[in-house]
Amino acid sequence: MQAQRQRKVEVTTAELSRRLLGASLRPSMQRLAVLGDLCHHYDHPTVDTIYSRLHPQMPTLSKTTVYNTLRILCEAGLVRSLNIEYANQRFDGHLEPHDHFICTGCGQVYDLPHNRAGRLPDFGDMGLHVEREEISYYGLCRECQEKR
Amino acid sequence: MQAQRQRKVEVTTAELSRRLLGASLRPSMQRLAVLGDLCHHYDHPTVDTIYSRLHPQMPTLSKTTVYNTLRILCEAGLVRSLNIEYANQRFDGHLEPHDHFICTGCGQVYDLPHNRAGRLPDFGDMGLHVEREEISYYGLCRECQEKR
DNA sequence: TTGCATCTTGTAATTATTACAACTTTAAAA
DNA sequence: TTTTAAAGTTGTAATAATTACAAGATGCAA
Numbered sequence: 001m002q003a004q005r006q007r008k009v010e011v012t013t014a015e016l017s018r019r020l021l022g023a024s025l026r027p028s029m030q031r032l033a034v035l036g037d038l039c040h041h042y043d044h045p046t047v048d049t050i051y052s053r054l055h056p057q058m059p060t061l062s063k064t065t066v067y068n069t070l071r072i073l074c075e076a077g078l079v080r081s082l083n084i085e086y087a088n089q090r091f092d093g094h095l096e097p098h099d100h101f102i103c104t105g106c107g108q109v110y111d112l113p114h115n116r117a118g119r120l121p122d123f124g125d126m127g128l129h130v131e132r133e134e135i136s137y138y139g140l141c142r143e144c145q146e147k148r
Numbered sequence: 149m150q151a152q153r154q155r156k157v158e159v160t161t162a163e164l165s166r167r168l169l170g171a172s173l174r175p176s177m178q179r180l181a182v183l184g185d186l187c188h189h190y191d192h193p194t195v196d197t198i199y200s201r202l203h204p205q206m207p208t209l210s211k212t213t214v215y216n217t218l219r220i221l222c223e224a225g226l227v228r229s230l231n232i233e234y235a236n237q238r239f240d241g242h243l244e245p246h247d248h249f250i251c252t253g254c255g256q257v258y259d260l261p262h263n264r265a266g267r268l269p270d271f272g273d274m275g276l277h278v279e280r281e282e283i284s285y286y287g288l289c290r291e292c293q294e295k296r
Numbered sequence: 297t298t299g300c301a302t303c304t305t306g307t308a309a310t311t312a313t314t315a316c317a318a319c320t321t322t323a324a325a326a
Numbered sequence: 327t328t329t330t331a332a333a334g335t336t337g338t339a340a341t342a343a344t345t346a347c348a349a350g351a352t353g354c355a356a
Binding site for chain 1: 231249251252258260263268269271274275276277278279280281282283284285286287288289290293
C-alpha cells in the first residue's frame with residue numbers, strides 16, 4: 001500500500017526463508033536476495049532493476065538466475081507479476097490485495113487500496129473459471145500533471 | 149463483447165476513413181487495413197498476427213508500418229493496447245468499455261461485459277489523475293479446465 | 297508542377313527473454 | 327563420513343520483440 005512505502009516494513013531473512021520453505025523451495029542465497037529485494041521495495045521493479053540492485057553485493061549473480069527465480073516465485077505465489085503498458089514485465093512482492101496506478105507520463109507505478117467487493121465475479125455460465133483479478137488505472141501523477 | 153464475436157459487425161471503409169479523419173490522420177491504405185483488421189476480429193491480435201493476416205493481400209506492407217500504425221492509432225484513441233501476462237503486447241479495436249478474461253492455460257483472451265460502476269474512482273487526494281481503467285481476470289477457459 | 301510535409305519501407309541495432317549445457321551445491325542414502 | 331542424485335546456478339548462445347533511422351514514395355497545397 002502507498003502508506004507502507006514510508007513505513008519501511010523490514011522482513012527478516014528468517015521470515016523470507018520460512019516463506020520459501022513453505023512453498024517447498026530451498027532458501028538459497030539467490031532466492032532470499034530476490035524475494036528480499038521485492039519485499040523491501042515498493043517500486044515494482046523490472047528484471048533488470050532487481051539484477052542491478054543485487055549484483056554489486058553478489059557479483060556472481062547471473063541474470064538468468066533472476067529470471068528463473070522470478071518465474072519460480074511467481075509460480076509459487078510468493079510474488080506476482082504485473083503487466084503494464086509502456087514497460088516490460090514488472091514484479092511485486094506485496095501480496096495483500098491491491099490495485100495499481102500507472103503514470104502514463106513517467107511510467108511509475110503506485111499502489112492503491114483494493115477497490116472492489118470481496119469476491120471475484122462468476123463467469124461460470126461462459127465456461128470461464130476466474131482465479132485472479134487485476135485492476136489497473138492509467139493517468140498522470142502529480143509531477144507529470146504539473147509538467148503539462 | 150462476447151456476443152458480437154458471432155454477430156460479425158462489418159465496418160465499412162468509409163466509416164474507418166471517417167474515424168481516421170476525425171483523429172486528423174490521413175486514411176492511407178495501410179492505416180485502413182490495420183484499423184479494419186482490428187475492427188473485424190475479436191481475437192486481440194499481436195503485432196505479428198496482424199502483420200501475417202494483412203501481408204498476403206498487401207505484399208509490400210512492412211512490419212515497421214504495423215508497429216508505427218498501431219502506436220499512432222493508440223495515441224489517437226482509435227485502438228487500445230492490452231497488457232496481459234503470458235504474452236506480448238496485444239491490441240483491441242473495440243472501444244466500448246469492457247473487461248478481459250485471459251486463460252492462463254492457452255493464452256486466449258475473451259471479452260467480458262464491463263463489470264463496474266459508471267464512473268472512475270477519484271484518487272485526487274493522492275495527486276493522481278485517473279483517465280482510464282483496465283480490469284483483467286485470469287483463470288482457465290472451459291477447454292483448459294477439461295484438460296486438467 | 298513544384299515543393300514540402302507526411303507516410304511507408306527495409307535494414308540495422310537494441311533490448312527482452314528463453315534454451316541449454318556445464319558446473320556447483322545441498323540433502324539424504326549407504 | 328563418503329557417495330550419489332537431485333536441485334540450483336551460471337554463462338553463453340539463440341531467439342523474439344521492439345525501436346532507430348535513413349531513404350524513398352505519396353499526397354496535398356501553393
